[in-house]
Amino acid sequence: MKRLINLTPSKPARLVLGILPFALIILVYIFASDARLAENASDKLLPSFGQMGEAINSYALEASKRTGEYLFWGDTYSSLKRLLLGMGIAAFFGFSFGLLTGAIPGFYAPVAPLLTVISLVPPMALLPILFIVFGLDELSKVALIVIGVAPCIARDIQRCTLEIPQEQIIKAQTLGASSLQVLLRVYIPQLLPRLISSVRLTLGSGWLFLIAAEAIASTDGLGYRIFLVRRYLSMDVILPYVAWITLLAFIIDWLLLKTSQKCFSWHHQGVKK
Amino acid sequence: MNATLSTTPLIAAKNLWKKYGNNIVLERMNITVNAGEFITMVGTSGCGKSTFLKMLLGMEEPTSGELLLDGKPIPNEPDQSRGIVFQQYSVFPHLTVLENVIIAREFEHAPLFGKLFGSKKQKVTEEAKALLDSVGLAPAINRYPHELSGGMKQRLAIAQALIRQPRILLLDEPFGALDPGIRADMHQLILKLWREHDLTVFMVTHDLSEGFYLGTRLWVFDKLRRDPHSPEAYGANITYDLPVTRKTSEIPEAIKTAEIAL
Numbered sequence: 001m002k003r004l005i006n007l008t009p010s011k012p013a014r015l016v017l018g019i020l021p022f023a024l025i026i027l028v029y030i031f032a033s034d035a036r037l038a039e040n041a042s043d044k045l046l047p048s049f050g051q052m053g054e055a056i057n058s059y060a061l062e063a064s065k066r067t068g069e070y071l072f073w074g075d076t077y078s079s080l081k082r083l084l085l086g087m088g089i090a091a092f093f094g095f096s097f098g099l100l101t102g103a104i105p106g107f108y109a110p111v112a113p114l115l116t117v118i119s120l121v122p123p124m125a126l127l128p129i130l131f132i133v134f135g136l137d138e139l140s141k142v143a144l145i146v147i148g149v150a151p152c153i154a155r156d157i158q159r160c161t162l163e164i165p166q167e168q169i170i171k172a173q174t175l176g177a178s179s180l181q182v183l184l185r186v187y188i189p190q191l192l193p194r195l196i197s198s199v200r201l202t203l204g205s206g207w208l209f210l211i212a213a214e215a216i217a218s219t220d221g222l223g224y225r226i227f228l229v230r231r232y233l234s235m236d237v238i239l240p241y242v243a244w245i246t247l248l249a250f251i252i253d254w255l256l257l258k259t260s261q262k263c264f265s266w267h268h269q270g271v272k273k
Numbered sequence: 274m275n276a277t278l279s280t281t282p283l284i285a286a287k288n289l290w291k292k293y294g295n296n297i298v299l300e301r302m303n304i305t306v307n308a309g310e311f312i313t314m315v316g317t318s319g320c321g322k323s324t325f326l327k328m329l330l331g332m333e334e335p336t337s338g339e340l341l342l343d344g345k346p347i348p349n350e351p352d353q354s355r356g357i358v359f360q361q362y363s364v365f366p367h368l369t370v371l372e373n374v375i376i377a378r379e380f381e382h383a384p385l386f387g388k389l390f391g392s393k394k395q396k397v398t399e400e401a402k403a404l405l406d407s408v409g410l411a412p413a414i415n416r417y418p419h420e421l422s423g424g425m426k427q428r429l430a431i432a433q434a435l436i437r438q439p440r441i442l443l444l445d446e447p448f449g450a451l452d453p454g455i456r457a458d459m460h461q462l463i464l465k466l467w468r469e470h471d472l473t474v475f476m477v478t479h480d481l482s483e484g485f486y487l488g489t490r491l492w493v494f495d496k497l498r499r500d501p502h503s504p505e506a507y508g509a510n511i512t513y514d515l516p517v518t519r520k521t522s523e524i525p526e527a528i529k530t531a532e533i534a535l
């Protein structure tokens with residue numbers, strides 16, 4: 001018998017083992033839901049998949065009687081717009097500050113300590129300030145995402161910039177490169193795949209800030225909806241919405257990974273098994 | 274090897290000192306080097322040979338004394354007059370072999386963004402291909418560095434260092450991580466390029482026989498004075514400055530004992 005650390009499951013076994021926990025969770029849920037609904041047909045806590053389907057059907061495929069909008073898609077659109085805008089701006093500022101502090105010592109000296117302190121401020125504690133300053137509309141929600149995510153990206157990119165071997169920077173100078181040329185041809189191309197992984201890692205916080213901001217002050221959005229229907233214990237809406245948010249997060253993550261693999265093959269070939 | 278003698282030597286050090294705080298690395302160095310020499314530098318670790326190479330490169334400045342290039346103080350940051358090959362990390366991992374060489378010409382001809390297109394790019398591509406061919410990388414021009422062996426990476430680093438036609442080539446233990454067979458190939462390559470490109474080479478090595486084989490002049494860095502209670506009190510200097518002729522392969526007795534210490 002081999003040691004446990006040397007036992008590697010075969011490929012089909014890995015697939016089965018990977019699916020197993022999902023199947024178990026769904027199975028347990030179905031049994032629990034059936035048991036509760038058998039006891040009390042109007043139980044709201046564990047709705048059946050049929051009930052969830054009906055609820056989502058009415059949200060996604062039927063126009064709202066009050067406004068004529070498709071709530072599900074409207075919520076998705078508003079939330080994605082805020083998230084992508086926030087993450088985009090955060091990535092831009094995070095990348096710029098991370099790159100400049102990492103690559104230019106004269107920029108590091110005044111900015112890096114400030115960056116460290118800013119990244120330690122809990123962004124949620126700033127939310128009231130944002131609401132006061134920017135009002136309750138879109139801007140404050142996007143600003144929360146930016147403030148929460150940009151410092152993390154900046155620090156991550158700064159670290160990656162400092163990790164680029166000094167030999168390469170010296171080599172570029174012996175090839176006659178100016179400061180701008182070193183930034184454009186040596187630092188930035190090597191840091192872009194790092195930015196993508198940084199965005200992938202901070203996307204979770206991005207969603208957190210988005211849903212928190214929507215829960216507190218909003219009139220639409222995925223986060224707004226689940227906190228709204230919570231008042232009626234509408235688990236049949238909340239659960240599919242949570243699953244949908246998870247799916248969206250998964251798709252965005254997957255798209256970022258594929259983009260990175262396609263555009264920066266040299267970055268991934270080294271780590272490929 | 275006959276060095277072309279001119280009135281001002283290519284490199285001259287005059288009473289050169291290098292200190293880091295109280296730690297004296299180099300002291301009282303006085304040397305002159307003429308164009309065309311191939312200088313190999315050996316010595317124990319921490320004896321200042323890498324520091325001296327860094328000063329030639331412009332990464333470090335002398336604490337006192339002068340280091341002159343063509344009679345003028347050597348530029349205090351790296352530039353295209355001095356090419357460098359490090360032991361590792363000296364090629365750009367995000368560029369293919371060809372792009373790694375072209376980039377030097379792009380820095381030159383596209384001063385703002387360092388990127389060429391169209392016919393201008395075509396022209397430098399031809400030049401780069403010829404250079405890559407001369408270092409034996411012609412079949413690999415579209416590969417990325419991580420797909421190359423250690424020897425091929427160093428060939429690329431050398432090609433890259435030569436495209437801007439530097440007068441001085443600095444080699445910091447370039448073959449230290451290579452297998453002996455590959456190292457022998459690299460020795461032939463570097464000697465060929467040294468002759469073809471009229472280079473003056475400074476090479477740091479740990480391998481004394483490599484130093485004797487490649488160089489026209491071998492420097493041994495060591496401390497002349499030692500204080501056992503404070504080893505940092507005195508700096509190193511060049512204790513042996515040996516002209517090497519290609520025919521003699523015998524190693525002087527004093528150096529043999531030094532080799533044991535290395």
